[in-house]
Amino acid sequence: MxxxxxxxxxxxxxxxxxxxxxxxxxxxxxxxxxxxxxxxxxxxxxxxxxxxxxxxxxNTEKASLLQKDFLSMGLLAILAGISSRVIFHFTEQQIIAPINLVFGILPFIAAYFVSNNTPKKNVLYTLASLFLISGVYLNMLPLEHKDSVILAYIHLPIFLWVVLGLAFTGNEYGKGRTRLAYLKFNGEFCILYASMAISGMLLTVLTMQLFRFVGMDISEFYFKNVVLFGAAALAIVATYLISRNLKLSKHIAPYIARIFSPLVLTTLLVYLVTVIWVGKNPFLDRNFLLSFNGILLSVLAVTIFSITESGTDEKKNISDYINFALIVLALIIDSVALSAIVFRLSSYGITPNRVAVLGVNLLIWANLIWIMLSYMRFLQNKTGPSTIQDAVTTYLPVYGLWAAFVTFTFPLVFN
Structure with a gap:
């Protein structure tokens, strides 16, 4: 048988x-x-x-899905590269401002997010409208180096970054876990993009040198047609790799957060002691006040990166105490900066730069207070780490609203 x-x-x-x-x-x-x-x-x-x-x-379904994602990534990467090259051409002719280069990258990343997680029509319409309105408004501004216009240029990418977050979260834009996932994506994106960019720079140096050996200088051509195209396309490729759960960036991000937090804390403490020792005064020195704000933004970025990579572990460790110390230090820096800005406003009058810096410092101060209080409750075993993450994610739209306010109103108010 x-x-x-x-x-x-x-x-x-x-x-x-x-x-x-x-x-x-x-x-x-x-x-x-x-x-x-x-x-x-x-x-x-x-x-x-x-x-x-x-x-x-x-496996067949998974393979077809991967193939579809890969093809959409490839198409969007090519379009991003071509768009960036075209936009750069017009910036060379001084027809449009260089900040327009963000429209050669961010809309295509948003399109990739939408293609992988199609949101409702109202979200799609909102995304398309915000990108379109931003692009039209930006190019209606005069090509002048006025403070209000420069501030609009600086704040527009921040506003579009929040809009990109809407594309990432889709229908779940109101949920804290999806906003936290977006922040994690940004940390992993920076790590992966930087790694690939370094490889690209090495390839560029090698290519330049090879052509120099035969008596040809292709640096200008190579930058305009290869480096620029590659930099834009690489952003889409990095987005694709992270969305495919690339283990490299996901595994390395928490370690980078743990390593950088104590290093930043130590460096800042030494720096502040040195500043006090040499008698630098942010109330009178404008450049020092600007550097103070730069330090504040850096500390805030490192702190948020550390919080988003800390996970949901209820157990406290040395990283939590380092993060709390960083938040307290950032709050001290912000309080000093706020005092100096108010002093300069009352002494020298209102300017768009002072109003913009005052506004962003007030927003950061309120956010730091919220995060600090949440961390205190966590360290006292009154809440879990989710309350700290909520203090970070819930506040994100506020930064977007402020960036939109500066971008769309300052050039009109301070004309």
């Missing part, structure tokens, strides 16, 4: 079928098709059919 007949004979004997499969799995699979053709109505054989073919079907 051949193996096919044994399968049919033992359709009512699951133990024997399992034994046959384990002894000779390949022979079982080959002969199963004949039995399935003769008895397609058998529930037992139907269950075995799914068992034998499910993995193959799943």
């Amino acid at each position: 051949d193996n096919n007949n044994r399968i049919i004979e033992n359709m009512a004997n699951p133990h024997e079928l399992e034994s046959m499969f384990r002894k000779e799995p390949e022979a079982f699979k080959k002969s199963f098709s004949d039995a399935w053709e003769q008895y397609p109505e058998s529930q037992v054989l139907a269950a075995w059919y799914e068992r034998l073919h499910f993995k193959e079907t799943a």
